[in-house]
Amino acid sequence: MCNFSLPFTGNVDNLVTIAKKAVTGAGGTFNETATPSDPNSRSGNFFVSTSLGHVTGSYTGDLSSGNVTVSASVGHISASYQTDGVNLTVNISHLPLLVPCNSVRDQLAAILGNNTPN
8 A cells, every 4th residue: 555665774673762752752652561471572552642633553563573553533554664774664554545655654754864763
């Protein structure tokens, strides 16, 4: 449905750190869930209020790939992602009708470009 790649140096831990900074910087909450039986597993959820309403989401994955779901008043986005240390590849399987793929890509590019992993 909607697929794109963006330059991204790092692994999913770096991506989670950037996402956490973006959500908490906007006044939201970002929770990570530890999985003691699998130290490579990554999962969590987030919540933030925006001018468009409440946005909630969750993610699961490992150090190189995962899945994310984001819900808002306009609908939900379901996607998978992976990083090879040079690029972040996003494959969106569900996108609300009124949300263009380019808007999602541009917003993600802005978040990645305006944040550092540390």
